Amino acid sequence: MTPLSNQFIWQINEAELPALLAKLRTPEQKSSTLALPKSYEPAVKASGLAKAWNDYLIDVYSPDKSILVLPVTGEMSRSGSWGNFGNEFYIRQLKAAATDPDIKGVVLKFNTGGGTADSTPAFAQAVADFKKAKPIIASVASCYSAGYYVASQCNEIYIENQAASGVGSIGTLIIYEGWAQFLKDQGIDMRIIRAKKSQDKARANWIEELSPESEADLQATCDACQREFEGAVKRGRAGKIKSDEVFTGKTYNADQALSLGLVDYKGDLLAATKRALQLAA
Structure with missing residues (x-):
């Protein structure tokens, strides 16, 4: 399972854009x-x-x-x-x-x-x-x-x-996508301005370097989800699972x-x- 993913970047062939836009504009494609x-x-x-x-x-x-x-x-x-x-x-x-x-x-x-x-x-x-x-x-x-x-x-x-x-x-991961180094290499000065009382707002983001504290928080969330996952499987398949090797993903x-x-x-x-x-x- 994936408890958190930061961003998904879609790559679209430009030749397909007219057909794609036409589909999106039709009423049956709105939902x-x-x-x-x-x-x-x-x-x-x-x-x-x-x-x-x-x-x-x-x-x-x-x-x-x-x-x-x-x-x-x-x-x-x-x-x-x-x-x-x-x-x-x-x-x-x-x-x-x-x-x-x-x-x-x-x-x-x-x-x-x-x-x-x-x-x-x-x-x-x-x-x-x-x-x-x-x-x-x-x-x-x-x-x-x-x-x-x-x-x-x-x-x-x-x-x-x-x-x-x-x-x-049967495993859990978090996909973190960081662009801080890329932005720096491209000479792009991109910053997040937080309110003075919002110093912990969105600390894990794709713009800033991931701090050790934020990484630890993500790791803790990931591990908690894994324990939840493994516990549910063990309860649901009680007496049937033959080896703990199945819990490595x-x-x-x-x-x-x-x-x-x-x-x-x-x-x-x-x-x-x-x-x-x-x-x-």
Whole structure:
């Protein structure tokens, strides 16, 4: 997981700018968040937004109408972006599914490299809470870092039987980007003026040299997030993890993950759905 990143610099080919600008100007491209299809608007009025979303996701993804499939794809974050659901969305949908008599269980369908530390513990806790009421299975292709944090709280984890499948990256890092030396070399005098009583405001930034104190603060945050991450995995996979080597941030293929207790079975979404139904019986 990445608890803090300073800046992302996007490199765009100038030849693509006209097409990119045209897309951004069209009404359907103004929002980066996913929208419920209009055909489900009557369901929203009849039973509420969360129920309507769950009905839609069942219709689109699930092999069985009584099992909710939540796709966890791309970069994970609190609110989501550019076509990805956010962690708060998943939490809401799980809470709705827990009390919905039409839903017998859930499958979380993972294809993610991970995401931010912010809100991941809350998502994982929502999975653990749901598990007390109904079965929840993880179906994974790629499931790394924050994705595995959440998947580890499921009843069981199924991994697709292919060479490209993988799990792990149980580790935490902070990406700090410092441009102070570059600015100095370019002869650019760039400064931050703080109010007299704001001497500690934004001390870790890309303009100024990172002080030993600020680096120590970042290190402490990173270590705290790692302890939180590791503790959650150990609780969720209690009695299954075979070695502490999995907590170094390394990634593993399907066979390695099975041997180390990171996953339970090889299988696809259909197999995970059948298992959820079996546990619900």
